[in-house]
Amino acid sequence: MDNNIKVSVVMPIYNAGQYLASAIxxxxxxxxxxxxxICVDDGSTDxxxxxxxxxxxxxxxxxxxxxxxxxxxxxxNKGLARARGEFIIFFDADDFCENTLLQSLYEIAVKDELxxxxxxxxxxxSVQDKFTMPTEETHANIxxxxxxxxxNEFPDYILESATGYVWNKLFRTSFIREKELxxxxxxxxxxxxxxxxxxxxxxxxIGRVEGTLIHHRVYSEQSRAKLFRKYYAQVPVVxxxxxxxxxxxxxxxxxxxxxxxxxxxxxxxxxxxxWDEAKGEFWxxxxxxxxxxxxxxxxxxxxxxxxxxxxxxxxxxLYTHEEYLARIEQGKEIDVERLDKDKINRMIKxxxxxxxxxxxxxxxxxILWMPVNxxxxxxxxxxxxxxxxxxxx
Numbered sequence: 001m002d003n004n005i006k007v008s009v010v011m012p013i014y015n016a017g018q019y020l021a022s023a024i025x026x027x028x029x030x031x032x033x034x035x036x037x038i039c040v041d042d043g044s045t046d047x048x049x050x051x052x053x054x055x056x057x058x059x060x061x062x063x064x065x066x067x068x069x070x071x072x073x074x075x076x077n078k079g080l081a082r083a084r085g086e087f088i089i090f091f092d093a094d095d096f097c098e099n100t101l102l103q104s105l106y107e108i109a110v111k112d113e114l115x116x117x118x119x120x121x122x123x124x125x126s127v128q129d130k131f132t133m134p135t136e137e138t139h140a141n142i143x144x145x146x147x148x149x150x151x152n153e154f155p156d157y158i159l160e161s162a163t164g165y166v167w168n169k170l171f172r173t174s175f176i177r178e179k180e181l182x183x184x185x186x187x188x189x190x191x192x193x194x195x196x197x198x199x200x201x202x203x204x205x206i207g208r209v210e211g212t213l214i215h216h217r218v219y220s221e222q223s224r225a226k227l228f229r230k231y232y233a234q235v236p237v238v239x240x241x242x243x244x245x246x247x248x249x250x251x252x253x254x255x256x257x258x259x260x261x262x263x264x265x266x267x268x269x270x271x272x273x274x275w276d277e278a279k280g281e282f283w284x285x286x287x288x289x290x291x292x293x294x295x296x297x298x299x300x301x302x303x304x305x306x307x308x309x310x311x312x313x314x315x316x317x318l319y320t321h322e323e324y325l326a327r328i329e330q331g332k333e334i335d336v337e338r339l340d341k342d343k344i345n346r347m348i349k350x351x352x353x354x355x356x357x358x359x360x361x362x363x364x365x366x367i368l369w370m371p372v373n374x375x376x377x378x379x380x381x382x383x384x385x386x387x388x389x390x391x392x393x
Contacts, residue, residue: 006034007102008088008173010079012072013039016093017046019126019217021055026096028059032103037062038079043069048093073183073191076166080182087117088173090166090192094217096124101213105170108207112148115175115203119168121214131215137163138261138305143208150204151255158200159258160265164193168214171199189231190238197242197262201251232282235270236290239263243294256295261305263294268309283321291316297348300341311336317348 009027013020027037039062041049049066056062065082067075076090087109089102101119109117122131139157142149151158162169175181179202183191200206243259246252252259271282291297296313304310314336315324327333 003086004034005036005085006032006087006106007036007170008079008083008085009035009037009091009102010076010083010088011037011039011091011093012042012075012079013044013048013052013093014042014069014072014075015044015046015048017044017048017051019094019096020048020051022096023091023093024052024055024062026099027091028055028061029099030102031100032106035061035102036083036085038065038082039063040065040067040075040079042067042071042075071185071188073185073187076183077185080176083173085173087170088176089170092167092216095167095214096217097214098212102170104209104211104213108209109170109172112205112207114148114205114207115172116199116206117170118143118162118206118208119170119213120209120211121165121168121216122212123218124215125218133212134163137161138265145210146207148205148207150206151201151251151258152204155254156257159197159255159262162196162200162206162208164190164196165216166192166195167216169196169199175199175203184241187234187238187241189234194238194241194245198245201246201255202249229275229278232270232274232278233285235267235282236286239266239294240290257299257303260294260296260299260303261309264296264304264309264313265306268306268312271312280321283316283324286316287320292348297341297345301336307336314344317344 011023011027016023024037024039027035039052041052041064043066049064052062052064056064063082065078067078079090080088087106089105091097105117105119108114122133124131138160139154140161142154142157142161149158149161154161171181176199179199181195181198181202184194187194239259239262243252243263246255246259267282267286271279274282291313297317301310304313311334315334318334319327
């Protein structure tokens with residue numbers, strides 16, 4: 001680690017030429033000057049790499065790394081491995097920020113000895129030239145001005161206290177390396193959610209800077225829909241990996257309620273963003289492979305903070321999507337108000353037993369039918385010569 005570098009800024013780049021110069025300039029114009037900007041070009045086919053190289057000639061704080069279209073996780077990991085700063089932040093190649101961003105984050109991180117410092121942001125639509133404020137996380141209110149928080153004080157809320165974005169968070173480099181944090185290269189969506197939740201579950205001291213300091217560029221709803229169309233099946237994988245991490249570090253039990261509301265709430269939200277065919281596939285994926293393993297049915301109804309998410313979870317556990325739609329059409333919607341943890345588990349168990357019984361019966365019938373079928377074949381073979389003679393006559 002270079003003692004002269006206070007902050008390493010890692011910027012993965014892929015075909016970001018349109019806004020890249022603006023993003024780089026907003027980093028280089030920071031009032032905190034003791035920084036390095038690690039640009040990781042991931043095989044861009046536009047002029048992105050040329051822009052970075054040209055800007056490097058004017059500012060030697062820029063370092064250039066290259067990858068061959070390996071994805072944002074590998075690009076960020078490559079930058080992380082080479083970071084020399086006391087702190088590190090991962091910045092998007094199309095965002096821009098106030099020139100006091102790094103100074104504000106660094107000062108509060110040093111003063112309060114933080115593992116993580118969170119910055120507030122707004123959303124910028126360049127087509128409409130319009131700034132809007134995002135919806136805050138469910139439990140962002142634990143970050144009162146000047147407060148230092150962690151999973152120790154807020155075990156039920158910590159995973160929903162800060163967004164899953166990495167570009168608005170400053171991490172102490174020694175914390176990341178001590179905990180061996182990295183971006184999961186098997187994930188192609190929400191890889192930053194996995195990284196942030198992992199960090200939130202391990203950090204001992206987290207603080208937030210007041211005021212909007214980052215402007216995150218947003219695109220059309222069609223762009224977001226295209227992303228979900230390609231990768232929605234990976235969403236449960238992300239939360240499965242988060243739970244696996246929590247269990248590995250012995251944090252699942254203390255943070256189980258926080259994980260419950262994070263995973264159930266996000267899956268419910270994603271489900272409602274999908275088109276009809278994908279809704280069925282996503283639902284059945286949860287029903288068949290993930291819902292029970294997430295521990296959704298180990299909690300009382302009162303543990304769920306969102307009534308709609310609880311209803312979604314109950315129905316996912318009890319029915320396939322086809323069965324659910326049929327019940328809705330028949331007016332047989334489940335009365336979730338009358339369901340508690342024990343009743344849901346009992347209903348799921350009964351349904352699973354009935355399914356297993358049907359499968360067993362089918363297999364048994366097949367086994368019993370085999371000798372009969374074999375006898376009929378033998379009789380057929382024995383009678384064949386007689387049938388042939390009869391036909392010749």
